[in-house]
Amino acid sequence: MNRPASPAEHSAPWTRLWKAGVLHSCASGIAGNYDREILGFWLGQIATLSDDDVLVDVGTGNGAIPLLALDNARQRGISLRIHGVDLADIDPVADIADGASRFDGIRFHPGTSMTALPFGDGSVSLLCSQFAFEYAPRAESAGEILRIIGTKGSAAMIVHSTDSVIATVAEAQHHGCRWLLSESDLLPAAGRLLDAMAGATSREARTALARDPVAESARHAFNDAASKLMSQIEANPSAELLQQTAQRISRLLAHPFATHDEADAAISSLRTWIEDEQQRLLLMQAAALDQQSLDDAVRLLGASGLAVRTGRLLYGGDTCMGWTIVVGNG
Ligand SMILES: C[S@@+](CC[C@H](N)C(=O)[O-])C[C@H]1O[C@@H](n2cnc3c(N)ncnc32)[C@H](O)[C@@H]1O
Structure with missing residues (x-):
């Protein structure tokens, strides 16, 4: 009888991708870090943070979103406490060129599931997820996210949609x-x-x-x-x-x-x-959300009473890259 894959086996294709040194999961289409409307979405979220706030990026891969946050904090002359969490065995400092200086101050948590996050209740100001929340068991992840952002924090996500250009190319x-x-x-x-x-x-x-x-x-x-x-x-x-x-x-x-x-x-x-x-x-393909599963995710993420807003991420003006979800006042 086949035994279920362990978390390490399940993550092995991701671990090997990140060890190959790509910065993010759209590296074949977007050179450098995320740009245009994707960058705009994240900068809008990061702008709500002030000195000493905590940002956690789940399913961080090689840390593309933490890097955007760190660069923005450096430009604004503030200090953020930035964490990147992934179930895969990530090591962006070693696997990305100039990782030690580029990620200086960011703490990465390899082999860590977003269903059991190592952060206290209400301790996180902004929870980020770029193409990651949808891959994990949804109810458990939503519960963990709501626990760590508490009543004052917020969560922002870009998630795969079944009608995006990514789904078509896939x-x-x-x-x-x-x-x-x-x-x-x-x-x-x-x-x-x-x-x-x-x-x-x-x-x-x-x-x-x-x-x-x-x-x-x-x-x-x-x-x-x-x-x-x-x-x-x-x-x-x-x-x-x-x-x-x-x-x-x-x-x-x-x-x-x-x-x-x-x-x-x-x-x-x-x-x-x-x-x-x-x-x-x-x-x-299994993770991408249609309208019905987006509505289900919104119900889960609204369970603590925070407002949940959704939208479409149009890249380069008209290319659908997925849904956006913002929980709280982000
Ligand atoms: C499509 S990649 C996105 C990576 C990164 N956010 C980016 O945009 O480049 C999805 C990531 O989610 C991670 N992942 C999947 N399930 C997870 C879980 N339960 N907890 C934490 N990370 C998970 C995978 O290991 C993978 O690195």
């Missing part, structure tokens, strides 16, 4: 993952070619490969799979993952590995990268 990406993992021969063919090339690190060895029938047959099979990949990319241009896979494979093929083990490890790490992406897409 469909295309998901199709790309399925094709790569279940329908195409690309990864096995790339693995066989890398294996045939392993050890051919000198010019003479590479020349000899051209006369090796095993290497030639691996090359033909790979070329065939690669041309099918190109057709998929043309047919499904929104699935960036297909283009990224093509780039990753061509980097692997550019320099033969010294050993078969290294070649095998490279292909299995590429497979894990695609599987992680697929897993995160599935989690996102």
